Amino acid sequence: MTDLSWLTAQPIAHRGYHDMNKTVWENTLSAFERAISAGYAIECDLQYTADSVPVVFHDGDMHRLCGVEGDVRAKTAGELGLFSIGGTSDRVPTLSQLLRLVKGRVPLVIELKGRQGDDEGFAEAVLDGLEGYAGPVALMSFDHWLLKDLKALETTLPIGLTAEGARPEDLALHADAMSLGLDFISYYYGHLPNPFITAQRAKGCAILTWTVRDAEAEAHSYAEADQITFEGFVPAGRAIA
Structure with missing residues (x-):
């Protein structure tokens, strides 16, 4: 197994x-x-734009975060950069903007949000964007076709499965x-322990x-796993920034 001690060394802030x-x-x-100021690793999400640019955004639709209707994938990165997030001064950032900000100061755990049949070039665009970045980065996805694409491109970056479920059919898919x-x-804590993760x-x-x-x-997670991805509270032993 690849040495991923850096990945499990500190709590990971969910979506920052x-x-x-x-x-x-x-x-x-x-x-x-x-x-970064609090000393946490960062988990974030990537979507793929109409002009083939990875942007940091969770939802496929813009309503919840930007207050407007629209498909993220129908917009260019430049168009998305004009939209306010939650009425704040923050705009939808690109992967490049994220990397320029972080500069290797904390680990990045980046999840690719796929859309089956519409992901051609997505994995390659992400890896191209990460080329030359010196900081620790891991990539993951729920979507098996994106994981296959990443592995086919022979990246040396760690690649992980995002998953949930406790039914035998779920665990069989994860094993595949x-x-x-x-x-x-990266597994949903409420579905632990299970035979797949134990193995x-x-x-x-x-x-x-x-x-x-x-x-x-948090306590349940540390009994069954190596590190947490958290939000909405301060993990044990950590101070608020």
Whole structure:
């Protein structure tokens, strides 16, 4: 197994260290700077634009975060950069803007949000954007076709499965994904323990959990996994920035 001690060394701020979208919104440069100041790793999401640029945004639709109707994938990166996030001064950032801000100061755990049948070039665009970046980065996705694309491009970056579920059919699908030669797993904490994760841990696979929002979920996660992805509270032993 690849040495991923850096990936599990510190709690990971889910979509940056936001304040549950009160004044500091998720997946914004402000949330990422706040995470850096607090010493947390950063988890964030990437969508793919009409002009083939990876942008940091979770939803496929713009309504919840920007207050307007529209498909993110129907917009160019330049158009998205004009939209306010939550009425704040933050705009939808590109992957390049994220990397320029972080500059390797904390690890990045980046999730690709796929859309089946509409992801041609997405994995390659992400890897091209990361070329030459000196900081620690891991990539992950729920979407098996994107994981296959990333592995086919022979990247040396760690690639992980984002997953949930406790039914045997769920676990079988996850085991199939791991046959691609993935390096880590980010799993929903409420579906732990389960035989799939137990077997992967026995093999030395790094396990993260999502999304931890209180001390009880934190304690459960550390009993079953190596590190947490959190939001909405301060993990044990950490001070608010």
